[in-house]
Amino acid sequence: MQQQQLAAAHGIHTLDTGYVRPAFDAAYLVVERGRAAFVDCGTNHSVPVLMQALADAGLGAEAVDWVVLTHAHLDHAGGAGLLMRQLPNARLVAHPRAAPHMVDPQRLVAGAMAVYGEEQFARHYGSLEPVPESRVVVAADGHAIDLAGRILRCLDTPGHARHHMCIWDERSRGWFTGDTFGLSYRQLDSDGRAFVLPTSSPVQFEPEAMQASIRRMLESAPERMYLTHYGPVGEVRRLAADLHEQIDAMVSLAQACDGGPDRHRALVAALSEYYLERAQAHGVPLDEAGVLDLLGMDIELNAQGLEVWLDRSRRRG
Known part of the structure; x- marks a missing residue:
């Protein structure tokens, strides 16, 4: 409201x-x-x-x-x-x-x-x-x-x-x-403060x-x-700083998972752990299962988007 x-x-x-x-x-x-x-x-x-x-x-x-x-x-x-x-x-x-x-x-x-x-x-x-x-x-x-x-x-x-x-x-x-x-979903607000995460695109x-x-x-x-x-x-400045930090972290996680036997599964797991850590630090009112249920589709899409970016970067390189 x-x-x-x-x-x-x-x-x-x-x-x-x-x-x-x-x-x-x-x-x-x-x-x-x-x-x-x-x-x-x-x-x-x-x-x-x-x-x-x-x-x-x-x-x-x-x-x-x-x-x-x-x-x-x-x-x-x-x-x-x-x-x-x-x-x-x-x-x-x-x-x-x-x-x-x-x-x-x-x-x-x-x-x-x-x-x-x-x-x-x-x-x-x-x-x-x-x-x-x-x-x-x-x-x-x-x-x-x-x-x-x-x-x-x-x-x-x-x-x-x-x-x-x-x-x-x-x-x-x-x-x-x-x-x-x-x-930024309202279910993740803590004391009226928004929790934000970037969204990639699989393409x-x-x-x-x-x-x-x-x-x-x-x-x-x-x-x-x-x-x-x-x-x-x-709180635009705070959220922008959060986004910048997370985009850098997502890129690092993607690069660390690249070349593994099951890159996609590893990246989904790494992103899930990363967002859970940030959610806990923010004080979101949901437990871990609730956070992952709410963000499950977004984590999957972010993993796909990062993989497309990795593959495109490799072709250009």
């Missing part, structure tokens, strides 16, 4: 998209002088949640001017096409590398089906709808979105993915961070780029970060 009050004070509403589990995947509704924008949108199954939030704010579908995507991963953007069909005045804003996938989502579909299989893909995401190219705005670094005079500025932030951008809101002095500023994780993107965001002296996973957090 504290996090939602923090956001709503600036006309920003945190919306639980319902993806995977409660308080896991957020979209944001930004309201300014009767006009609105969504930042990220979850999956097709999330669209009714977003439309209800709009109604709860006293607004109709015609009030939405923008749907802004941090990147094209389906927990952030899978519902974009279906949502746009219900918003007659909205335009969709996406990174130059992400925009083509919104117009033609077939590569996204193929990639996700290869990971999940057709049955699980249909259950999690449904059928991805394309967005007409005429309704898509390609946002290069520094692109300004005008929401009834409130400027939302886009920043190219690779690291988690090369098609990732974050959005600066001067009004709230906050960044909508997608996955660049890591994950495009680049630790040095992620470090640089975090430093660029700090140049704006932000007071809060609006995370997709999950919700707004303060």
